[in-house]
Amino acid sequence: MLKNYLKIAWRNLSKHKAFTLINILGLAVGMTACFLIFLYVSFELSYDQFHTKGDRVYRLSCDIKTPSETIKSGVSSWAFGPNLKNEFPEIETYTRVAYDGMLVKKGDIKYQEEGTMFADSTFFKVFDYKLVKGNAETALKEPLSVVFTETAARKYFGNENPIGQTVQMTGDLLPAKVTGVVKDFPANTLLKAEMIVSMSTYPQAFHRQLDEQWGNFGAITYLLLKPGTDQAALNSKFPSFLERRVGEQMRVGKMFFIFSLEPMKDLYLHATRDGLERGSMNNVYVFSIIAVFILLIACINFVNLTTARAAERAKEVGIRKVAGAQQQQLALQFLGESLLLCLAGCVLAIALSSLLMPLFNQLAGKTVSPGIWHNGKALLCLVLTSLVIGLLAGFYPAAVLSNFQPITVLKGRFSTGMKGVALRKGLVLAQFTISISLIIATIIVYRQMHFMRSHDLGFNQDQVLVVETSGDPAQELFKKEIAGLAGVQSVAVSSSVPGGGNAGAYSEIQNKQGDFQVANLDAYFVDFDYIPQFKMKMVAGRAFSKQFVTDTTEAMVINEATAKLLGFARMEDAIGKRFKQWGREGAIIGVVKNFHFRSLQEDIKPLTMRIEPGNFSMVSAKIAAGDATAMVKALESKWNQLVPNRPFRYFFLDDYFDKQYRGQQRFGNLFLNFAILAIFISCLGLLGLASYSTLQRTREIGVRKVMGASVTSIINLLSVDFLKLVVIAFVIAVPVSWYLMHKWLQDFAYKAAISWWIFAAAGGIALLTTLITISFQAVKAAIANPVRSLRAE
Template sequence: MLKNYLKIAFRNLWKHKVFSFINIMGLTVGMSACFLIFLYVNFELSYDAFNSKADRIYRLVTDIKTPSETINTGVTSWAFAPSMKNDLPEVDAFTRVSGGSFLVRKGDVKFQEEKTVFADSSLFRVFDFKLIKGNPATALKDQLSLVFTEKAAKKYFGDADPIGQTLLLSGEGFPAIVTGIMKDIPENSQIKGDMFVSMSTLTQKFNKGLDEQWGNFGATTYLLLKPGTTGKALEKKLPEFLKNRAGKLMNELNMHYTLFLEPLRDVHLLSTRGSDEAGSMNNVYIFSVVAVFILLIACINFVNLTTARSVERAKEVGIRKVVGAPKWLIARQFISESILLCLIAFVFAIVLSAVLLPLFNNLSGKIISDGMLDNLPFVLGLLVASIVIGILAGIYPALVLSSFEPVVVLKGRFTTSFKGALLRKGLVAVQFAISIALIIATIVVYTQMDFMRNRDLGFSKDQMLIINSEGDPKKEAFKESLASLSGVKSTATSSSVPGSGNPGAYSEIENKSGDMQIANLDLYFVDFDYIPQFKLKMAAGRPFSREFGTDTTQAMVINEAAVKLFGYSSPEQAIGRRFKQWGREGKIVGVIKDFHFRALQEVIKPLTMRIEPRNTDLVSVKIDGGNIQGTIAAIESKWKSILPDRPFSYYFMDEFFDRQYRSEERFEKLFFNFAILAIFISCLGLLGLASYSTMQRTKEIGVRKVMGASIGSIVGLLSRDFLKLVLIAFVIASPVAYYGMYKWLQNFAYRTDIHWWIFLVAAFLSVAIAFITVSFQSIKAALMNPVKSLRSE
């Protein structure tokens, strides 16, 4: 019986090659897209799942309440975790991590290790980072202990054993010993680094006493709770812990802390406090819906094309029933054909997915998967899904075909029913409603990204070269040496540039009422050239000037957001007001206009600037665009002559700032590509139905041509019904797409509007795509010789 089913199925597939190709192609593309999206969604949902104790690991986060605002931050004070381990029995272990950058030297080999992580010795107890060599309990215990990943270790030692080897850290050349080699960190990990340095190096050598600083925030803290302890239960004890340990300090500073515990598995997608590996649950939901939509469109194609061909197989069904075949047996035959077609599509989908996987990894910006062999459970899942799709998508056509009355069909008087035609039209409308919604969404995503790329940021970033001196004492000499280069327009030094991040500083600034108002404000340390270098505009007062000797110790410049925070109705009112910040006191001498020193996803926050030459590690160089490579070579030559022990590296300001939008740009590219796939599958189905409709009306077309109908009128006749369906789909899709994209845009502090012309463009594109698809068959039919048309049976 099975052999007979397969034989009939293959005969029908071969007999109707065009329809079989369209069905298989649609299902193949739909399954491939769904499979790749599923890999992406699974990857995003699996962050930190490799940790065996993930259900007991929590990130400790803080709310800092000042008289001016409440700051929701993902970091903690350096003193919190060690004290919690001593005071709270629920805490099994803790580890703090903090990013850094080190100059590392081994003989003539030197690298600036940008992906350096300071970590407590308990790192390997809390997280499942596997050490290939070294003792996980002691590898990060002593000062100046280093642990490298496999990949990073090869840079310095090749195939030699690194354990016990000495490297020199920073410009001072501190001798550090390699105590461990760990497996390369999984891609889906919150903590990533190439070199791990013992936390005691930071807290006891570089910044002695840091462990006792309750008001110094900068550590990302993870707690491992004892079995049976929940985060919610421990959270209830944290207010009393803070009161006992830091109550006096909080009252003195008038800053009050509230601690919360975030489950490790929630940090990547659900936390609103940010992280180096922050993702978006909204994007996961969106791509999941898109995957379902694409697969739904492919299934609709199958149902439509199969039921549309029901007339051709009516006589076959009639004969089978006459010779005694029961209805269930006929239905099983057609369901078997449906499953076979889906299995063929499954094989092609696996091949296509394997080919597209490297491109998909590149588009997503992550190594979602190294190959299909790494995803055998998912491949098996797709196989099961293809069988289920075959059964579900084949049930309706099977029931329709098996219900034919043999007396009617064998007399040749059978035609497709009105209900069947109505169902096919409804399914086509659903297909194109989904496609139109994706077109509208794609245009909105593009306009938002274009808005972000082209918005006036309030500062100059073009042709700006940024070089990190890492605090080298010769940085000022290097900066001054660049003035003699013809390709250099200007230079400046600072602690931060827009997009690079900046510290928060405990500040007291005189408000409108004359009181000293406490706030935690972003702080830039700059030199006298910084404000003109970046073309920041003054709203009131003056910029820093060498003509005023007190500017190096007693002057501050703030932005307009800070003016509003302290209650002033105009920037001029803030000039001359007092400030206290990190041991400095003085007056506000200028107010700069707001500029976007953070990404456009965030509102512009209050910012302060002070002259502080010792903390200005970044050298920004404005260069001429005429001979960029020649200018960079000249700058590098100066660097090597003045700072020969440090590797020369740089980045361009515009590229660096735009990195903040990489996740949105990747979302844009992925969304665009999947929208194209959905439209392609819809067009395949429309092409198949148009082909079938044209074939059914062959004689009608011949008669019309004999009666003098023009090619244009015939094309219009054959296209009209389909275009009506597309317009109905547009009416359905527009409000749904508007609502969905309105919600998506709420994630951006600065966003574009959903303009009326977006819907006009979407309507035009959808009609044009449908018309071109249908016209391919319509024109072919209109050009057919009417003699052949009228002679056809």
């Protein structure tokens, strides 16, 4: 019996090769897209889920309230962790993590290890990062202890055992002992580094009394709570603790701390504070919805094409019933054919997924999976999904076809009826609605990406080459030497450039009422050439000038956002107001026009600028257009002469600034590709339905042509029903897509408007795509010789 079912199924499928190919290809593409999205969503949801104690690990976050604002910080004071551990028995232990750049040398090998992690000795007790060499209990206990990742260890030591060997760190070349080698950090964790240095190294290398610094925010603190601890109850005890320990200090400094505990497992997708890499739960939702849409479109195609061909198989069913076939047997036959198609689509989907996995990883900007065979559970889900699709998609055709009355169909009076037509139209309408919504969304996403790349940033970023000096004493000499090179138009030294990190500075500045207003403001430390080089505009006062000796110690430039924070409606009124910042006092000499020193996803925040040579770490050179490679080589030659102990590290500012948007650009690229796939699958189904509709109306078209119908009228006849569905789908898709994309744009402080032409363009694209898809069959039918179609009448 099974052999007979398979033989009949194969004959039927091979007889209608075009429909079979469309069905299998549509399902395969749909399942491939759904599978890849499933891997992406699973990866995003898996961040830091592998820690065995993860449900007890919380990040200690802090709201810092000043008279001006409330700063929601994911970074905490150095003193918080150890003092909380000593105070509350509910805390099993804590560990602090901080990042810094570190010069590391081993013989002639030297690297500037940006993103070096400093961690307390309890780091490996809290987190499940596995040491392959060394003792996790003691690896980070002593000062100047270093743990390398496996990749970093090979970089410095090759195949040698690094344990017990010594490297030199920082510009002072402090000897550090290698005490461990940890497995490379997985991609789905927030804590990543090439090397981990013991936190006890900080006082020795940087002369800081960490555990006593309540107001210095520089560490990310994690608390491991004891089993059964009520996190909310513990959190409620923190205000009284702060009052006892630093209540007076907070009142004097007018900065008040409010603690909160954030579950580590929620940080990547749900945290809104600065401090760590962040994902987007909205993106996870968006891609999950797209996956469902694509799979739904593929299923709609299958059901439509199968039910559309019901009439063709009616006589087959009638003859088999007369021959004694039971309804159950016929239903199983058609369900078997559906399952066979779905399994064929599943096999093709697995092959396509394997082929596309490297490209998908590249589009995602991360290794979502090294290969599909590393995801056994996901593959099993794909096979089960194909079986479920086969059963669900084949159920309606099986029920309809197996229920035919043999006497009716054998007399030639069978018709699929209005219910079948209504079902197909409803499913096609759903397809068009989804497709038009995706077209609208894709246009809006790319319009927003273009807006961010082309928006006036308030400074000139073109042809600026930035060399990272890490504060080396020779940076001023390097600046002077390269300023004389041909092709170098200007040179400036600073602590940061737009798009990079910047210091948060405790500041007291006179406001509109003349009172000293306390605020924690972003701070740039710059030289005299910085503002002119980046062509920043002054809206009041003046920029720094060598003509004023006091500018090096007693002058500050603020941006418009700072002036507004202080209550000044007229920027000129801020000039001359006094400030106190990091031990310096002086007066505001100018107000610079707001410029985007952070991503356009954020509002422009208050910023101060001062001359502070001790905090310079970058040399930026404005270069003439031309051979950039030659210019880089010239700067590198000068660097190697003047700073031989440090590697030459550089970047171009426009690329550096655009890095902030790479996550959104990757989102846009993925969105575009999956939207195209969804539209492609819709077109496949539309092509199949158009072909079948044309086939069913062959004799009608022949009669119309004999009666004098033109080619144009025949094309209109075959197209009008589909075009009506497009118009209805457009009316449904516009408000839905507008609402969803309006919500998505709320993540951006600066965003492109959703213009009416976007919807008009999407409707036009949908109509044009529909016409192109069905025109081939329509034109072919319209120009066919009517004699052939009427010969049998």
